[in-house]
Amino acid sequence: MNVLVYLDSADGRVKKPVYEAISYAKRLTQSSGGQVHGLVLGASDEADLKSLGKYGLDVAHHVDDARFSSFDSRAYTMAIGKFVEANPCTHVVFAFNHRGKALAPRVAARLDLTYVPGAMALPAEDGTVVRGVNSGKAFAHVKANKSGMVLAVTGNATELLNEEVEASISAFDAGLSDGDFAIKVVKVEKMGGGIIxxxxxxxxxxxxxxxxxxxxxxxxxxxxxxxxxxxxxxxxxxxxxxxxxxxxxxxxxxxxxxxxxxxxxxxxxxxxxxxxxxxxxxxxxxxxxxxxxxxxxxxxxxxxxxxxxxxxxxxxxxxxx
Amino acid sequence: MNILVPVRKVPDTTAKIAFTPDGKSFDANGVQFVMNPTDEWYALVRAVELKESLGGTITLINIGGADNDQIIRKGLAIGGDDAVRIEGDDRDAHFCAKAISAYAKANAFDLIITGKEAIDDNGFQLAAMIAEFMDWPFISQATRLDVEGDVCHLSREIEGGHEDVEVSKPLVVSASKGMAEQRIPNMRGIMMARSKPLNVIQAEDSSVSSEVAKYALPPEKGDVKLIDADNIDELITLLKNEAKAI
Incomplete structure (x- = not known):
């Protein structure tokens, strides 16, 4: 059973919340002995991708295509769908951040998998996954009705692994056409220097x-x-x-x-x-x-x-x- | 411009959260229900503003039983023209998105706009799934939406800031704070809402993608440790040694 992690990135670097998603994915594969694949869309840095081996990533696949520089959940979902078609994975893991929230439900709908937003822990022995509901006032133990799951993982859901290995690197061509990209980013405003x-x-x-x-x-x-x-x-x-x-x-x-x-x-x-x-x-x-x-x-x-x-x-x- | 606004019924923000003894369902006893705040304050109000400047219609869509009609009527009082209620349980977002997109495909809409998340589900999932079933672009957590001919100009939240984007209709938008200001329906709106059409339909596909095996409440929080304002060092020691937070 292989697991895919979406490697959300900014300015060519994979974002910090993704590290935990990788360790979460690694622990998902531990009973089956499958591999953790990562997919980064748009600019990436080879040394950065290799270093993700530390958190449990086996293979980092990069799609070098400047059209992914504008976040477009439809085009991104198509690319992830094409990857899973070529490299079957039972689970797809995201960080529960802005892009994860926009993308993970789409991917679940496309691949016909059960979606668990805000997963707070690994699946329990009965297969259910716990998540926060009612604005943190309660928890729901979610049971999947599909054969696989898309999980968007919150912070503190699992501990970071720290292994002395590098991820291997592979290029992937998503094969999208210009018409698949519909969203144009015209201006980005970020607060300077502060902590997000x-x-x-x-x-x-x-x-x-x-x-x-x-x-x-x-x-x-x-x-x-x-x-x-x-x-x-x-x-x-x-x-x-x-x-x-x-x-x-x-x-x-x-x-x-x-x-x-x-x-x-x-x-x-x-x-x-x-x-x-x-x-x-x-x-x-x-x-x-x-x-x-x-x-x-x-x-x-x-x-x-x-x-x-x-x-x-x-x-x-x-x-x- | 024709706009579809999915609205959800949720427990009031001050509701005490409890579950049935078997842990399988929400205990609605004594709970006041409202329209999901981000659906109402941000998505619906912006849709009404767009209709006021550009013309067109606003259709509300909801999933649930007849006890949801009161919330739907409130949406009609705020400015919806008509409404559709799909009979069913709204707990599985996959089911909801499939049913809503099936309706949207059979009718001509330029825009589907709803709140970024439901305050009871907190999943941020409905709008994205609708977008996938429609095969439309999707802008999530938008704080601004202007429409100029076929082109929509939006701002969306990103980590630590926002970005301005352009995209052509049709599209799906999930609305965040900043998109619009809450509107209180006036008496005329409330009177008119009574005679606006509210059609009840059945979902074609009733399959669900997930179920909740059980709900649980968090453990009770222990008592607060009070520290004297003149003894800040005690707080530093507790944060360091007990909470291990610094």
Whole structure:
């Protein structure tokens, strides 16, 4: 039983969440002795692809075709479909990131496989795969009705393998025509230098307790010290203090970092839904009755303007030691 | 321009989540249901705005039983022209996408737009599967959609930013925050919605791709450890030694 991993990439490098997808795929093959194949569409770097052997990748297949530089889920799905036709795989694994979310369901529909979005663990002995539903308030154990599965894997679903092997490299021609590419990217805007919220290991999030956008400097400083991404509550992005992309919660972005700081956020149920799968939650709030304390591991009842600078100094000293 | 808007019924964002004792289904007892927020606030409202400037029709499509009609009527009050409800269970996205695309193929639509995810399913899967069954381009997690003749101009979220894209109709779009602002239906809209057509049809293919063997609730969170604001070093020690987070 061979497994395919879609090697999502940007600027010619495979993205970090894919590493875990590779280790997940490797563990899927362990009972059957199959191989893990990876497919990268568009620009790639040979040394980068070889290094993925460390996480469990056996063969990296690259499709050198500049037309894949614009992400087009239809063309990408066709290419993945052609690959699976030529190299049969029972499972296809994706990272549950932006492209994974757009692409994996299409691939499942095309290949007529069961799709499990946001898989949180390897299949259990009964074959079911667990995933989060109801915004992290519950789990569903999904049973496949098809012969194989497409799995989009969340962070922390499995541990990274660390093997001293290189993946072998192979070229693949997807054979698409110009008419298969329909989407033209005209402009890309990325925030400069900061840590990407959806990929962040640590997140520093703040809410209305900060009283105004001019007070975010201390939040950014704290995030800088922690090498964390910044986030915010819904009211803060609604009034325009912070960009929409920072809105964490049920109708914004869901995050699953190892460490989540909530500063001046009361903890409305809709906000908690976006963060409750974080491994450790620290809450700083003036109101000891703030509902967020019930969802927190650690809490400080205090004024953010007093606590955050002290916390930042203490963390700086910790990391310098 | 004719737009199809799939809308889903979900538990209200504040609903307490519970399951039947066998763990097989959601316990709807005492739960208030609403239209999925990203379907309503972003996808449907943007469809209404596009119709207001370009003309055409908006058809709502939903999968479920007669108890979904109240939510569908709300969508008609916000600005849908007519609606279709497909009898069935909406838990398997593959089934839903197949049924919705079968309807879309039999009718002429320029655009299918729905919310990026359902807040009960969190799978981000319906729109992408519809796009595959239609064999149409798909823009996911779009924060802007403008239409100029045959060409659509969109912005979509990417890791750490967004990108602007162009693509010709027809296409499927999943909508994220930023696409539009929530609209509260007015009395006139509510009155008119009562007489708009809501047709109930049967799905041709009732097969499902997956089933939920059981649902489970997460373990109870332990009590919060409170740390004095004057004793920040204690927090650092706990984060380092207990949580192993720094």
């Amino acid at each position: 919220l959806t990929e962040a290991d640590r997140v520093v999030s703040a809410g209305r307790g900060l009283k105004g956008p001019e007070n975010w400097a201390m939040i950014e400083e704290l995030a800088g010290t922690l090498k964390a991404a910044t986030a915010c509550s819904r009211p803060v992005s609604d009034v325009g203090w912070r960009p929409h992309r920072e809105h964490v919660g049920q109708t914004g972005t869901t995050v699953r970092p190892n460490l989540y700081f909530a500063i001046g956020i009361s903890g409305a149920i809709q906000h908690l839904a976006g963060v409750n799968q974080s491994r450790t939650i620290v809450v700083i709030n003036t109101d000891p009755e703030a509902p967020f304390f019930k969802a927190a591991d650690y809490g400080i009842v205090g004024d953010a303007f007093d606590v955050v600078p002290k916390l930042n100094a203490a963390l700086k000293a910790h990391f310098a030691a």
